[in-house]
Amino acid sequence: MLVNEHCLIFLRIIRESRGAYVIGQVEKPEADLEREVRALHVALPSLCRKRETLPNLLVYEREFVIRAPFNLSTLRALPTGATIWSVNTETLSELTGMTEQRASELLHADSKLMTPSTEQWVFESAIFDRLWTIASGHTPGSTEHSIQYVEPGQQVLIIHPGTGLDIPKLAASLTPQFDDGTWRNGIPALRFGPSNRGVVLFREGIDAAVILAGVSHHDWSDAVRALDTGTPGSYYSKGGRVTAEEAAWVPVEARYRTRxxxxxxxxxxxxxxxxxxxxxxxxxxxxxxxxxxxxxxxxxxxxxxxxxxxxxxxxxxxxxxxxxxxxxxxxxxxxxxxxxxxxxxxxxxxxx
The missing domain is CATH 3.30.460 (Beta Polymerase; domain 2)
Incomplete structure (x- = not known):
């Protein structure tokens, strides 16, 4: 991630027959584009085959295109994928739904909070994929949201539930379920515990967590305890130490996850x-x-x-x-x- 103090630049790398070009947007129209692109070129010299060559800059209002002899193998190796960007308070607030004040506080603490670790994105993707419904209503005015807003971090995601989130239903979707030792549903090795913000969902030994803000550990525990398959040999793993049998299904479930x-x-x-x-x-x-x-x-x-x-x-x-x-x-x-x-x-x- 490129953090630029003067101007927030969004870049997308596009391949073409003779090399590559970068397309982007300047979030602050009063910024000096030439200065910003030169700073970018100095900051990322390894991207170009010829370090002394400044990029060819084309400007269209707030859009710009940079053409340069980029090294494609280096571009592919960028840890952030195809995008290098920084974010300001207003943008973070729009993307996550949180207030600008809270967005400012989080950005001040961690400028990379929108870039989760591998363990974190796998874990939160497993949870999101099981939400099923994130908004429902009969009219636009009566629509209820399952998520009010989120507070992102590199090793944690705090979800502020909306009025449309059904906690017992979510607990049933996330709690690992097995049939005669074979994983059937839920997130294998999922465990939960209390925190000052709300119930914490996590996996033992993995630095990744999702917090349901405002949902007490007691309420979540009650929802989990009430789960019953009603079928012999079928059961929910409701807590305790993770068994070797359950742990073996973690990489299997992870194959179904994407970012x-x-x-x-x-x-x-x-x-x-x-x-x-x-x-x-x-x-x-x-x-x-x-x-x-x-x-x-x-x-x-x-x-x-x-x-x-x-x-x-x-x-x-x-x-x-x-x-x-x-x-x-x-x-x-x-x-x-x-x-x-x-x-x-x-x-x-x-x-x-």
């Missing part, structure tokens, strides 16, 4: 900015489907959502584009499958 779940939950504000009456999540191995029921379309909100996903290292698959579906993937990582965002229009029309 899409982590990206979506950390950008929940960008999702909710789209007009919606219902939002549902479906796993479609090796990808994921986000289905959004809308009463109206908003090209501005869709553009904002696409830009948010691009900032998170996703690229738009134009070959999959349809009027009612937006598709994304990871550059150089096609094996993860696509993220499909289906826009189902259900206009408010009085019958008759």
């Amino acid at each position: 899409y779940g982590s990206i979506l939950i950390r950008h929940i504000g960008a999702i909710y900015a789209l007009p919606h009456m219902g939002i549902h999540v479906y796993s479609k191995s090796p990808g994921i489907v986000l289905e959004i029921f809308q009463h109206e379309r908003s090209s501005e909100a869709e553009y904002g959502f696409v830009r948010a996903m691009e900032r998170a290292s996703l690229v738009l698959i134009r070959s999959h584009a349809t009027p009612d579906e937006i598709a994304f993937t990871f550059q150089h990582q096609d094996e993860e499958g696509p993220l499909l965002v289906r826009l189902a229009l259900r206009p408010l029309v009085f019958p008759g």
Whole structure:
């Protein structure tokens, strides 16, 4: 991640036949573009074959294109994938749904909070993929959200539940379930404990956690204790030490996870900015489907959502584009499958 004090620059690396080019946006229009690009070139000299060569800069209002003799093998090795970016308070607030004051506090403490560790994104993706419904309602005004907003971190994600989150149902979806020792549902080796913010969901020995803010350890424990399969040989693993049998299923479950779940939950504000009456999540191995029921379309909100996903290292698959579906993937990582965002229009029309 490139942290630039003067101007926040979003970059997306695109390959072409003769090398590569970088496309980006300046968040502060009064910034000196030439100075910022020169600073970028100095900060990342290993990206270019010729360090003494300044990039060719083309500016279109707040958009810019940098053409330079980039070293493609170096670009592919960037740990952040296809995107290098920094974030300000306003942007973080829009992406996560939190207040600007809280976003400012978190950014001051950790400028890389939108970049989770590998263990963290695997864990929070497993949770997001089992939320199933993150918004539901009969009219736009009556829609309830499962998540109010999130507070991201590198080794933790704090979820502030909305009025639409069903705690007993979520506990049933997350608590590991086995049939005669074979993993059937839930997250293997999932455990929970108390904290000052709310119940903590974690796996022993792994530095990754999700906190459900405002949900007490007592309430979560009651929901877990009430679980009963009603079938002989089928049971929920409700706590205690993780057995070798249960631990063996952890890597198996992880094969079904992609970074899409982590990206979506950390950008929940960008999702909710789209007009919606219902939002549902479906796993479609090796990808994921986000289905959004809308009463109206908003090209501005869709553009904002696409830009948010691009900032998170996703690229738009134009070959999959349809009027009612937006598709994304990871550059150089096609094996993860696509993220499909289906826009189902259900206009408010009085019958008759």
